[in-house]
Amino acid sequence: MSSSPTSSSSSGAPSAASNNPTTVFVFGASGDLAKKKTFPALFALFRSNLLPTHTRIVGYARSAMTPAELRERLSKFIRTPTDQDKKTLDEFFKIISYVHGQYDSDEDVIKLAKAAAEVEKKCAQPSSDCATDRVFYLALPPSVFIPISQQIKRHLTDNAGYKRLIVEKPFGKDLASSTELADALAANFAESEIYRIDHYLGKEMVKNLLILRFANVFFGAVWNRQFINNVQITFKEPFGVEGRGGYFDEYGIIRDVMQNHLMQILAIVAMDRPVDLSAEAIRDEKVKVLKSIPHLTVHDVIVGQYTRSGDGKVVGYLELDDVPKDSITPTFAQAVLHIKNERWDGVPFILKCGKAMPDRKAEIRIQFQDVAGNIFPHDLARNELVIRVQPDEAVYIKLMNKKPGLSTETVISELDLSYKQRYGGDYIPDAYEALILDVLRGDHANFVRSDELDVAWRIFTPMLHELERAKHKPEPYEFGSRGPSSADEQLKRHGGFTRHSQPYTWVPPAKH
Numbered sequence: 001m002s003s004s005p006t007s008s009s010s011s012g013a014p015s016a017a018s019n020n021p022t023t024v025f026v027f028g029a030s031g032d033l034a035k036k037k038t039f040p041a042l043f044a045l046f047r048s049n050l051l052p053t054h055t056r057i058v059g060y061a062r063s064a065m066t067p068a069e070l071r072e073r074l075s076k077f078i079r080t081p082t083d084q085d086k087k088t089l090d091e092f093f094k095i096i097s098y099v100h101g102q103y104d105s106d107e108d109v110i111k112l113a114k115a116a117a118e119v120e121k122k123c124a125q126p127s128s129d130c131a132t133d134r135v136f137y138l139a140l141p142p143s144v145f146i147p148i149s150q151q152i153k154r155h156l157t158d159n160a161g162y163k164r165l166i167v168e169k170p171f172g173k174d175l176a177s178s179t180e181l182a183d184a185l186a187a188n189f190a191e192s193e194i195y196r197i198d199h200y201l202g203k204e205m206v207k208n209l210l211i212l213r214f215a216n217v218f219f220g221a222v223w224n225r226q227f228i229n230n231v232q233i234t235f236k237e238p239f240g241v242e243g244r245g246g247y248f249d250e251y252g253i254i255r256d257v258m259q260n261h262l263m264q265i266l267a268i269v270a271m272d273r274p275v276d277l278s279a280e281a282i283r284d285e286k287v288k289v290l291k292s293i294p295h296l297t298v299h300d301v302i303v304g305q306y307t308r309s310g311d312g313k314v315v316g317y318l319e320l321d322d323v324p325k326d327s328i329t330p331t332f333a334q335a336v337l338h339i340k341n342e343r344w345d346g347v348p349f350i351l352k353c354g355k356a357m358p359d360r361k362a363e364i365r366i367q368f369q370d371v372a373g374n375i376f377p378h379d380l381a382r383n384e385l386v387i388r389v390q391p392d393e394a395v396y397i398k399l400m401n402k403k404p405g406l407s408t409e410t411v412i413s414e415l416d417l418s419y420k421q422r423y424g425g426d427y428i429p430d431a432y433e434a435l436i437l438d439v440l441r442g443d444h445a446n447f448v449r450s451d452e453l454d455v456a457w458r459i460f461t462p463m464l465h466e467l468e469r470a471k472h473k474p475e476p477y478e479f480g481s482r483g484p485s486s487a488d489e490q491l492k493r494h495g496g497f498t499r500h501s502q503p504y505t506w507v508p509p510a511k512h
């Protein structure tokens with residue numbers, strides 16, 4: 001059996017990872033991410049037979065827990081609608097074990113190494129080496145990344161097969177702290193062994209961007225400053241930061257969402273065609289386009305902080321127990337970026353993200369230029385290509401159409417590729433499922449490379465420091481509102497509103 005990773009099949013169909021015995025260590029197994037995302041994703045892969053045949057999962061955290069307690073904790077977040085799923089879940093728990101200990105203790109991590117060797121011995125086939133491949137998933141707060149990575153290197157990497165380290169964001173708070181973290185990880189793991197998760201890169205519609213852009217001749221032809229007026233990348237959530245105030249207040253929405261998720265999307269929307277689909281070719285193009293973006297200043301950004309809801313039922317950000325009463329941490333931000341290259345010079349990229357907004361939505365909106373020399377008696381709305389990342393994945397193009405009937409009136413309509421209607425019940429995997437499978441296959445394409453991170457921080461760090469130095473107060477906005485009104489004004493200033501007077505709302509098509 002080869003120890004090299006199996007790449008996805010040439011048809012692009014999902015393929016299992018290499019079939020070497022594999023141990024997946026989940027550090028922080030008692031935590032929120034582990035129960036909501038990591039274990040459910042591992043279960044989904046197990047159920048689809050996409051984990052290597054001899055896979056063992058070893059959870060590790062400081063909390064003492066029996067296997068039954070761990071099972072009870074995790075089961076609440078794993079959906080098992082059928083009896084067969086319930087049986088599969090029983091099988092899944094047979095491959096999971098748990099060890100508790102400190103993250104910086106030689107003694108405890110040696111105990112973990114011994115426990116892992118035991119379970120690996122049990123699953124070894126008579127003719128094969130014991131679990132030769134190891135994946136280390138850090139579902140931990142960033143303060144622990146460095147000590148645990150040192151411990152892993154010291155006590156858990158004597159296996160014969162690959163060693164892959166999965167790290168969760170935030171990757172630092174600014175350029176300096178990100179570089180410090182990168183250097184510390186690099187002291188113990190090669191870049192080829194590190195998988196930095198930005199889970200937006202695992203979302204179906206973000207993965208679809210490469211195909212939409214580079215497998216369709218008509219998009220390729222108009223994807224530039226001559227035809228595109230502006231690009232809007234939006235993330236909204238209808239809830240605040242209850243329960244996560246401590247973490248959130250230290251980071252804020254710019255570091256939590258904009259600098260990573262929205263910038264990753266921007267990079268894929270704006271990059272040039274990679275020479276091929278290899279991870280390095282794609283990431284080279286992303287780095288190249290990010291390098292063409294001048295760093296932001298406070299004048300490029302609008303920040304807001306949510307207050308109590310209009311009906312008084314939901315408390316404001318500053319009323320949360322774990323948030324300082326004088327916090328200036330933004331829960332909303334909108335920034336305008338420019339890409340100084342031949343393709344994009346003069347086209348604003350408007351990134352907007354907010355907590356406590358009216359609804360949940362993540363989308364990419366490409367607004368095309370106005371029609372020159374309009375011969376029709378009405379204003380023409382701009383064409384727009386909208387890629388809806390969530391909810392209800394869709395790609396649609398807004399266009400002008402003749403109103404059916406005897407008049408020649410124009411109406412705004414759309415060409416609509418709504419996934420539910422088009423693909424019915426086709427399964428759309430959770431981002432974490434797709435990304436963990438990529439790690440098992442050794443595919444880095446949907447992970448953040450260290451130099452990408454570096455450039456993204458170079459763009460944001462001066463503005464973040466300026467905001468903090470000046471103690472810039474975010475504008476208040478009511479929980480459940482659109483955010484500060486100055487954000488709409490900024491959008492208008494950068495051409496983000498069309499002049500058409502006809503009201504238009506996208507309505508998902510009725511099921512055929």
Ligand SMILES: NC(=O)C1=CN([C@@H]2O[C@H](COP(=O)(O)OP(=O)(O)OC[C@H]3O[C@@H](n4cnc5c(N)ncnc54)[C@H](OP(=O)(O)O)[C@@H]3O)[C@@H](O)[C@H]2O)C=CC1
Pocket residue numbers: 028029030031032033034036061062063103138139140141142143144168169170
């Ligand atoms: N939760 C989410 O939805 C998301 C999380 N992430 C990222 O994933 C990582 C894990 O997040 P999440 O699971 O929410 O974090 P948690 O706060 O739940 O922490 C995970 C585990 O780490 C241990 N831990 C917590 N605080 C400390 C500490 N100060 N020192 C040592 N150990 C500690 C705890 O286990 P024990 O005490 O048992 O050791 C805890 O169960 C973070 O980097 C986060 O930013 C990214 C995207 C979404």
Ligand SMILES: O=C1O[C@H](COP(=O)(O)O)[C@@H](O)[C@H](O)[C@H]1O
Pocket residue numbers: 199237256257362
């Ligand atoms: O990384 C994060 O993402 C979530 C939103 O993720 P989604 O997949 O539900 O869209 C966000 O709530 C959180 O603040 C942030 O840390």
